[in-house]
Amino acid sequence: MEPKFILTLDGYIRLGYVRMHKDLLLPGDVCIGGGFWEVDHISHRLILSGKSYDYGKPQWTFVTGKLFVPKDYRGLRIEYNGDSIMDDAAISDEFEIEYY
Secondary structure, eight states: OEEEEEEETTSBEEEEEESSGGGGOOTTOOEEEEEEEEEETTTTEEEEESOBTTTBSOOGGGOOSOEEEOGGGTTOEEEEEOSSGGGOBOHHHHSOEEEO
């Protein structure tokens, strides 16, 4: 079990401790990438990184409108750190965030 996340076409970030990224999918979800996550409590950040072996890197540009994040992560700055400098993004600055 590892801390993994997926991004859905509808803009939902789903996080959990799972074996496979597909374990985070709900019926009707279309996954557009994923990776790993951690919370840095000192700097108040939710750090997303890497890529899913099954779904690849999160395709942030496919998300239109809001990004939906679990309410447990309210108040944290959301960042994505990819495997190249071109992948790094301050997700909190790029999207309107709504919590569910």
